[in-house]
Amino acid sequence: MYVRWLRLSTGLILATYIILHLLNLALGLLSIGAMEGFRKAVTEIWYHPVGGILLYFSFLTHFLLALWSLYRRSNLRLKAWEAMQLTLGLLILPLAASHIIGIRLRAELFHVEVTYPQVVAKYWLEPWLGWKQVILVLVIWLHMTIGLHYWLRLKAWYPKALPVLYLAAALLPVLALLGLARTGLTIAPELASPEWVARLFAPYMPQQEAVLKPIEHWSLAVMAGMLLATLAAREIRRAVRNRYGSFRMSLESGRRVIAPVGLTMLEAIRAAGIPHASVCGGSGRCTTCRVRVNAGLDALPLPNDTERRALSRIEAPRNVRLACQTRPRRDLAVMPLLPPSASAQVARRLGAVQGHEQTVTVMFLDLRGSTALGERMLPYDAVFVLNRFFAEMSAALKETNGHYAQFNGDGLMALYGLERGVEAGCRDALAGAAAMFRRLAALNESLEAEMGQALQMGIGIHTGEAIVGTMGPPDAPTLTAVGDTVNVAARLESETKTFGCRIVVSETTAAGSGYDFARFPRHTAELRGRTEPLPVFAVDDADALTMQPA
Ligand code: HEM
Ligand code: FES
Incomplete structure (x- = not known):
């Protein structure tokens, strides 16, 4: 519950940051002056002590939660959108490291104000950096829109708002990249003059690079290390769990699933390649994964907070449990209550339990x-x-x-x-x-x-x-x-x-x-x-x- 709330709130802070940032880039379509004016206004938020701390905290926490999510999942048989969100999410910080360190850390450590013409000139002079930035924008945007879509999808008003949201989601990154390109084309003629370039980058001192470059390399190494450590920890946990044996789950359809103790029912069902409803991706919010436990109910661990809340919302009787939250330790028999294709709307209807x-x-x-x-x-x-x-x-x-x-x-x-x-x-x-x-x-x-x-x-x-x-x-x-x-x-x-x-x-x-x-x-x-x-x-x-x- 707490983890989900933290992931969502840090995600929303980052989303605010990214949306403002892309709007800023899009202003490049008007003029460099408009872009710089907006940047100065937005800087007031993110360079303010409160805004700054919120932003750093969100980046760090959100990244750590991504690793936690990787660790917690007992198997990596994810739905396509979950896998994409996780992979894109893990790519963001490594892709953004040089950008964040070169701009924000430079500003913090050396009190240098980095401007759009400087950044865009750098991309024009070193195109691979520019392309990396284009990829970063698309990666972040896709990751964010998937996250927002799967969060909001459960809200009743969402289907109506969808056309407008789709349009905004498609337009903003395109406008931002066009703004970036136009700024580049505007300053491109000046780049032929070495004096102009030297003046532009005058505030960038060689000693700054000497400090920032190693930090960038180290941060990439630390992130890679954390990722590897997480994967290793998963393997260790799995080995330990396998020693604790397995449970056998009979489904109403006659299928039988055997899985190591520690897996949720949903993970076990999915690992066996059986489709099962899970609109919210297993976060205990949609209740579409609900099952009726026909045998083995008393040996099941009690519902956690998330599950208890969701079950009371749908007024479920005691023998109904969420497959995505329950980790059986003993054999049991269950009956899925909604078809694999069930939508959030169906789940909201009263009576869908009994x-x-x-x-x-x-x-x-x-x-x-x-x-x-x-x-x-x-x-x-x-x-x-x-x-x-x-x-x-x-x-x-x-x-x-x-x-x-x-x-x-x-x-x-x-x-x-x-x-x-x-x-x-x-x-x-x-x-x-x-x-x-x-x-x-x-x-x-x-x-x-x-x-x-x-x-x-x-x-x-x-x-x-x-x-x-x-x-x-x-x-x-x-x-x-x-x-x-x-x-x-x-x-x-x-x-x-x-x-x-x-x-x-x-x-x-x-x-x-x-x-x-x-x-x-x-x-x-x-x-x-x-x-x-x-x-x-x-x-x-x-x-x-x-x-x-x-
Ligand atoms: C920079 C901008 C970012 C934005 C706007 C953003 C936004 C979001 C949003 C809105 C969600 C959905 C939250 C929910 O459903 O509870 C989410 C989930 C997620 N984010 Fe981010 N995020 C960003 C950066 C990152 C970074 C840097 C990482 C990792 C390195 C990351 C990894 C994840 C993961 C793994 C999930 C979902 C995990 C799961 O479903 O188990 N995100 N993000
Ligand atoms: S999958 Fe949504 S509550 Fe279990």
Whole structure:
């Protein structure tokens, strides 16, 4: 917990530093004067005692944490992005050493103010230094954007902000490098004059180089030594651990994993090449790696702080643990609770751990005459048409906050109001039905033109208590609902034929939405298995459902 917080806060301080630095370089596109003006302003922050200490502390701590992270990982089977972040992170300081020492340390030790024209002139005179700097900018930027992306990805607002952030992330380094290039081109003609160059570098005394060069070499050697020491320490730890034996973990799918004690469940599962959800990369924040422990629960070590906090956030029962945080010592049997492809959004939904009761709006959609469709068309065409149909329906679900819960060949079941509350759920479901019919009409236009076919469907909507949870076969569980409310919604869908309309909405949903349903015919539906008839509204004009509150 503490380590993660420290890594993130030092990362954010470094990110602030880097963003300001790149903005500064980008100003080179305007003029050297603008660049120097901004540099002087930014210097106020980072050469201030507080700013300076924060910056040094962040660099050092962040680097040490990178080594710690390398040491802690029991195996180096990382996801591509984790491996890239770690490698790029470890490259930053060695690549930046000469830059930091040549500028900052020179300023600190000899009170020399290093300017952009001096630095850029150096790159022009020694191009390999310039190229190293270009690589450094890209390495830092990639490392930082991966870090920020995987941190922010878990926030609910992030998907919406993504286009703007992508644009900024792509533009800033490009503008910075262009600024650097333009500054170089501006001073290039002057570089032909030895007097100009001598004047520019007048503050750089040979005795400064005599002090700084050895420091640079030593710092590189120390960093390489620390890296090697970390790798050696990992090997020693592994050898010691192997002496402590191994544990055997049976997975619900029937696979069995044997791993040395000391590995987390997630590391053990990954080492065996089995995919497992881990959106946050194993830092105990996303909870997508959660498993239910079916055997061996009592022999497991108690959850650490990070795990305890995450589990209480999702109200997990005692037998649910985070695979990325738990290091088993004895044999056990577990069942992964989310599919390997689970996203952070799925993990946030309540009920993704176990069933719980919730008032939801359930929608059933049925495609009419799909059997006839199969008879009238070539199988290939029928599959093509059905796929287009379901693509349209799931797009409508998405745009109206619906959750796709089940698919049964010629229809689907959707849930509304899982996160947004009952009233919003009722309204979203009505908007969803309208959107579906709108999309169906557009699809039918092209289907009629292409193959002389049009599709018809009916929708039933009802709101009430249901048991919501992750259910289904172990390798493809989905978040769905069961209970009387679900059965009623399914029956209402078939009532569309009785009432000769497209949509049947229960009075409960109509009332829950707060909309005025007086304009629609009201009926009472006699449903199989129910003693009481259910008041419903028969809706034929789906667009009339997108209305204002009464
Ligand atoms: C100079 C600018 C740098 C910036 C802006 C930066 C930014 C970040 C950010 C935002 C994170 C994500 C934090 C989190 O998810 O908790 C991160 C993680 C990381 N950084 Fe940096 N960083 C910088 C330099 C470095 C350096 C110099 C190193 C190492 C030598 C490094 C190594 C790492 C590692 C290894 C991680 C992730 C480790 C893990 O996931 O286990 N970073 N960085
Ligand atoms: S992988 Fe995110 S909490 Fe375990």
